Amino acid sequence: MAEVKINFAKGNGLVPVIVQDYQSRDVLMVAYMNEEAWEKTKATGKAHYYSRSRKGPWFKGEESGNFQEVKDAFIDCDNDTILIQVNQVGGAACHEGFRSCFFRKRSEGEWNVIGERIFDPKEVYKK
């Protein structure tokens, strides 16, 4: 089959990355990678992203210790989105301390917290 290349150009150098727990299959978060982050992820086996807010490299877990060990990676039909299945060290992907960033569910016209809080952000991120 023809060589498949991730299309970073389409998103001005960035592709969205869906992060799924490899065991529970919960969707944990969505982040972005540039080519450098993808190369570092491949080289280390741990998820590296590009932080759009900080405009720079973001090694997930560097501060919190909650690394993501990449078990498998998939690419979509348009070559512009990546799905990774990870072992979420520490059990929480969200910087607010929840297992998943998608901890609020829509019901009766409102978003209600349904996620379980694993850690207290104040304890983990000492600013």
Add this chain to the structure above:
Amino acid sequence: MAEVKINFAKGNGLVPVIVQDYQSRDVLMVAYMNEEAWEKTKATGKAHYYSRSRKGPWFKGEESGNFQEVKDAFIDCDNDTILIQVNQVGGAACHEGFRSCFFRKRSEGEWNVIGERIFDPKEVYKK
């Protein structure tokens, strides 16, 4: 709790939407919604998106019959990404006929097709 509003402004009017099968928990695809698509999705219970390539509304399944019935919706911690869990009518979300758009998996430095083809795109999309 304070009212939560989807932040469409951050992505120039669009938010990424992760689409997950509500039973198998497979990640099926990623698409984008503007506010109009979100309102139509809420009103009809079927996923509506904004097509970035066509620059207009996209009612998923309108052509193929492969609608997505929305079972649940979640919002992420930054209010800028939506996760929906759907019943994928027809069993295939990808326009190439695969169950999931993420039908290629990384192994030994290559992306290999691992997905199951449900339909033949040539039969479904008569152009």
